[in-house]
Amino acid sequence: YRPEIDGLRAIAVIPVILFHAGVQLFSGGFVGVDIFFVISGYLITTIILADLEAGQFSLLKFYERRARRILPALYVVMASCLPFAWLWLMPSDAKAFFNSVLSVLVFASNMFFWRNTEYFDAGSELKPLLHTWSLGVEEQFYVLFPIFLMLAWRLGRKRIVGLLTIGALLSLALSVYATSTKPVVAFFLLPTRGWELAMGSLIAFYLEGKARDQFPPALNQALSFVGFGLIAGAALTFTKETPFPGFYALVPTVGAGLIIVFGSPETFVGRLLASRVFVGVGLISYSAYLWHQPLLSFARHRSLTEPGEMVMAGIIVLTFGLAYMTWRYVETPFRRGNIVPQRLLWRVSLASAVLIAGSTVGLASITVEERNIVDREMRAQWRSGTCMFGVDQTYETLLQNHCDVVPGASAQARDDASRSSKRFVLYGDSLAAHLYPGLVRGLGEDGIIQLTAGGCSAIRVTKGRRCTDFYDWFVDDYVPTNKIDGIIVSSSWLGAYERIGDEEFRTRLDALFEKLKGRRVIVYSQPASFLVDIERYLYRIEKITREVPRTLELEPQNLEAVNTALSEESAKFGFEFIDITQLFCSRSQCGVVKDGVVYFGDRIHLALSGSVLVAELTHGLLTRDYAGAPGPGASDKSTRDNTLPREALIVRNLDGTIRYWSDGAKKLYGWAPYDVLGKMSHQLLKTAFPVPLKVIEEELGTKGRWDGQLGHVLRDGSRVRVVSHWVTEQFPHSQDTSMKVIEVNSPLNTSSGSFRDELISLLY
Template sequence: MEYRREIDGLRAVAVLPVIFFHAGFSFFSGGYVGVDVFFVISGYLITSIIIRECEEGRFSILKFYERRTRRILPALFTVIICCIPFAMAWMIPQQFEDFSKSVISVCLFASNFLFWRESGYFAPNVDEKPLLHTWSLAVEEQYYLFFPLFVLLMWRFGKRPTFYAIIGISLVSLLIADWASTAHPKANFYLPPGRVWELFAGSLCAFHFSTSVNRGNDWAGGFGLLLILIAIFWFDSKTPFPSFYALLPVVGTVLVILFADERTYVGRLLGLKPFVGIGMISYSAYLWHQPMFAFARIESIDAPSPVLMLSLAVMSLLLAVLSWKYVEQPFRTRSFRLAATRSKIFALSAATSVLLVSVGAWGGFTGQFYDLKTQPIQNELLTSALSSPKRDTCHASPRHNIPPVKACSFFSKNVTWAVFGDSHGVELAYAVARKLKEYDIGVKQLTFSGCRPTYGQSIREDPCAEWTSHAIDYLVQHKEIKTVVISYRINAALFGSQTGVYPSIPDKNTEKHRKDVWGSYIAEMKVLQKAGKRVVLVLQAPELPKDIQWMIYNTPLQSHQSVGGVPRSWWDARAHYMYGHLDDIPRSVTVIDPSKQFCNHEECFAARNGTSFYFDDDHMSVAGAGIVAGRITALVSPIASHLSRTN
């Protein structure tokens, strides 16, 4: 196959935006589409080789797998091996357990399935996963495993039927991607059904060149490059992806492959030495950058500065040069004697995989790393950092919708209380129910994951808004429920999450958005009061800069077995809108402020007196919620009716 410099240059256009996107530079908000560019390039190059060898009657599955093994595994295994000591030094046990499982999944070419089950690509804290980026390698590896077999099967019917079969599968895959981008966005992002069409787009380019010569066209090649750049700088985490939107980078890449060569301006631009040089090391650069960024985020309580992230990006390119020269090239050129033959490279790869899977199994399933890392006092604090035992079964979400009529009730058939809100109400519902159990009073849990206040807003096709409307209707209609406790992560709904930005104060939403959210917040209280309910509002508890486990392992233990969280001044600044609008709350609503139990004048604590107030970075633990529940049940009792409204 004739070498094309502009293809290596196109790899540079793919990898640099991905690196800058993972570094957190908002200017490259759609930098993740670089992966889609890689998919098209891979489909084109691999299919070109297969077609040529099939036409010459010398295609060998074993030879194909050998080439892929030499190309992918040595550098990948090197990066994983280098990650392990840093993971053991800097990760808390839960992180190391997750990391260890990801090591296993990478070795089994299945990390995309693991990350799909764990979290979304744009979820909070996901950028602390050192091997997150290997999901795309898993998709490619799955393509490499099955595509040659598919071509061999179809080739019996001829080249043209193979071509049309690829077109048909591509169209089906594209339609699946667009449908699943809203119906099943996490699965759609990670799994092959919504990605195959991108690889096959490159395959179709290969079929074109197998019968036609490259006819350079400045306009078509330039338009293709423009489409890629538009996606890089215009798309963001809210863009449904992959979907029809992915046609921009994919079609753009196809146009560059088909119409850019050394005779065109785009071809000559992409053929410049800096682009070609970065393109040649792009695979290693892709491998190295994410672990470096992830460990920088893991190690520090503060979000890494842009200067640090830029420095790490440059360092990843330098490591990529070394990796390309001393790892990639020796294996590809067979100059490394231990992997000089096919049997040797397969044996060495298998042995390394077994070793890494063994390490992953030790860290992911034995619990020995926890014992190695944990001191007795840390263990005591961790035992109270627990979520509700009913969280998995009783907490609604878009994937686990629980109609209000089927919502869980706790500990008594005499259900006269309800806890209503987002995920911050889950532990509170369980804790309140435990407090009321001795009085034979049951509690209904009505909570929906990530659901901001939406009552009264015209929001279509939103599972949260629909559920909220049904839940409030349920509460209004069920007269036996006398008391409703409302609990939201209201500051995140107003300004965005603190995750990854601390010690800065998040400010992600518009003023109109904040007015709408706060207006719905107040409207929910009013409609419940109008229905004769006694309303208790639990303000959001202070957030932590990191997960409670990280705080316990990495923050110096204070007196009285306490662990610091955030300065009180930071929390007051973070919650200024909430505190500044308390007068909007109806006078007869009982307002509970957890900061009065969790903070003093100087600091808000993660744990105190041997009790962890949280089970992650923002949700109260059952123990922490129990402290708040005790305050609630005291204030709404007849004896305490004379107490101050805000406590």
């Protein structure tokens, strides 16, 4: 017995637990698993060699020892997880958990997680049994390695060591290659992890029969310190971005190997690891490893946000408390043959496995896959499966459901003067479909034609026939042969932009715009893109708290680059670009919930309330009259010269509070939307009126419009005179009864002599 090996187990398990708890200091704590692999390879080989030397090695006895060591505590933890998984996890997560339980029972959890997850992805921390992948690797090693040693024993130690060395080097080479080409394979599977276990085995062969004092004390001190330093360095400096395992896994594994070889009790490192605290933690390390991930995972499932430091600290304390109880009352008794005989061990193990498997299958069968209420509401409003065809459908679904034509105007629509008489086509993927519920409230069912496809970008970026056929049909067949007042285009722009890069994105966007040239085209940005799973968050609200928080703001991904590309390419063709990001986001935070209203249904899609908000604040921009815009090569200088500001569109409340600030307003005045939203427009721009503001407001209230010239101060302090046109609007059938003002400003120095008349004709 070497107490420092138990101490080494302690410095393996502690970083793993702290890493999974989100302690930033231990950003590379996942390397603790690699230390366990080296320890396992060393100890297992030492045990087998001793039995082979004595001529009493039994495969059945070996598997019995492994079963006593692994199964009892594992089954206790798995059985404890089942009821909490069924009660607390959303159905899709519960289904995945039940499948992972079955994979653990057949020693294949590493294969399951290889096919279904990435260790460092955003959702990995929510998988209660993710950590059992390492048990799968070890169990597969335990099945194969003893058989290899039995068959190769007659070849002699040197040949066995040679074969092990060759196998380890091949495994390491495969690990290095797969880490750069197939990182998930490299992380989870035995062929790319086997070299770490083989390293421990080779150390066992090297140390067999050798005295512990064979090396000079100074060398032992130095190399054991180096080993400890390598482990500490990896645990403290590696991150999720470190290419792993590959060559980087040599750092903690070599460190563990140096401690095993040189960390004798006479060294400082050996004495430290052999101390009572480290040995105590090492003894319960297996149970601590089993308990920590389910506890952390369930805590995250039960919390609407990431649990705080005190909660995490409490979970870590609970982990070691449960680990001690499991070690004392489960692990220790089952390891003793006089307490649990061999026959009883196999019977209990088999019965436990059958009971857990049966319970898992039973719970899975009564777990109904359902979506949260916001998601159900969203997809019904999107007309999913009809006017947004799904992944197993083609664009012909749109034709079969008559989505390509406007139904005859109903009497209600004809009598509703608040409705627009214009007809728009909504084109794109699900980020176009999520605009439909709001748009249809303002434009009416007769004013909007929905032609959308789930998973198909608005631009031609995929080789899949389903999406390219839809794109070709829309731009080559539908658009040229139908009379429409405008085409609204929206898509998951960020995903396409990141996949193909800025230059290619602009090229393909221009290809779409070239096909739509001569039409009025309104391009919508996507509202936001979150890294957190909003859908799971909303499920927790619905099932756990039964309450919606008054406010929730989360950090989004940066959309500035893709929105710049959309704005600039739209301007080239005289198309309108509406940045709806500003309706929900400040510079660093986006409002998922505001005043108790949920605006987002998942990471990128708007809930019904969000869709309505977008429609309310952009309805007037859509329904104003449009005289057409020249395409590329037209003679209008303001269209060809993208450096000149176009008209500035501002949506504000009657009291002047700014609600929307267009890209043209940003170019004209110098302020970005984030700088001005919520501020009073007249105070911000230091507006100089031709007549008292009260007179203008009276005319606006009486006639619903006003036009004239105003003086404004730009962000840089310079002054500009603008032709300004104001129109009041109230969104039809909206719960928000407040009146809004659409203000259109254009600088006099960019217009021709009759600019004022042209602007007025454009707006009426």
